[in-house]
Amino acid sequence: MTEVRDPDWIEARLLAVREQVDAVEEALLAAAASVVTVTGVDDEPNFQPGRVWGQNLVSGLFAADAVPGDLEERLAAALSTRLPLEWVPVEGLDWAHAWKAHFHAFPAGQRLWVRPSWVEATKPEGRVELVLDPGMAFGTGQHGTTRLCLEWLDACIDPAQAPEVLDYGCGSGILAIAAAKLGASRVLAVDNEAQALEATRANAAANGVEDNIEVAFVPGGLAGRGPFPRVVANILSQTLIELADDINAQLAPGGELALSGILKGHADRVREAFPAIHWTGQVDDGEWVRLDGTREGG
Structure with a gap:
């Protein structure tokens, strides 16, 4: 690793x-x-969902005091081969703000329009606008898994029914805010990261839905709150498997569930971890998938 004096990132x-x-x-x-x-x-930003090039530069930003010492081993295990990894110290806020150039406003589903707060773009007529600033929490909506979840919320939330929604692993709060703006009567957004809860609260306030969204740490924040008729969880596959019992317990009988953050090759393992769910569909975005289901007993 290259040595510099006290890098921030x-x-x-x-x-x-x-x-x-x-x-x-x-x-x-x-x-x-x-x-x-x-x-x-050639350093061209990747704006289009699912689009990659033949050769790609993939970059991950880590706080300088939280760099994983086993990252090379993790990558080698994931790829079954070892690729050269370069570590680049980053001073101050330059990088932390420069990454914003990679994001843009976009439509999701039939009703939503998602705009990063630093982007100037006119909302198309008839769409509901979400304005997001993730801070250091994951989730501007650009990733395929988030788009898949936004499309699910757009399709399954009817303002006339005003269902309650649980966003399990809220990140920046984009899914919770989308649910509230689409007509959910109450949304509970939970995460185990303080930065995610902070970003969700700030984004909910910026979108004028702070009174409709409760933000809480998981698992304690779930006590006495459920079950919910709609549950969405955009988390990585292994975490979904580990949390399967907790997530399933929060879904009301007959309730609708969407799970994402899942690579195609992991979809069957995730399904098997939720035996009480009747799976109704799978939607793909490149190599990522969303699994849709309902809980038995409704």
Whole structure:
């Protein structure tokens, strides 16, 4: 690792071919990277969902005091091969703000329009706008798994029914805010990271839905709150498997569930971890999938 005086951030960089990008991205997120970006080797931003190039520069940003010492081993295990990994010290806030150039406003589903707070873009007529600033929490909506969850919320929340919604692993709060803006009567957003809860509260206030969203640490924040008729969890596959009993317990009989953050090759393992769920569909975005189901007993 290159030595500099007291860097604030460390960026892990490696070159990956198209077929390796999803596994590298998942490994970086699992290692608690604050931000992961994918660009072409000519440094062209990757704006289009599911789009990657033949050769890609994948970067993960880590706080300097939280760099995982086993990252090279994690990546090698995920790829079944070892790729050269470059560590780049980053001073001050330059990198932490420069990554924002990779994000843009976009539509999701039939009703939503998601706009990062630093982007100037006119909302299309008839759409509901969400304005997001993730801070150091994961979730601007650009990633395919988040888009899949936004589309699910758009399709399954009817304002006339005003269902209650649980966002399990809220990150920046984008899914909780989308649920509230689409017509949910009450939303509980839970996470185990303080930065995620802080970002969710700030984004909820910026979108004028702070009174509709309760933000709490998990698991304590779930006590006495459920069950919910709608539950969405956009978390990595292994974490979904580990939390399966907790998530299932929060879904009301007959309630609808969406799970994402899942690579295609892991989908069957995730399904098997939820035996009480009747699976109704799978929606793909590149190598990532969303699993849709309902809880038996409704």
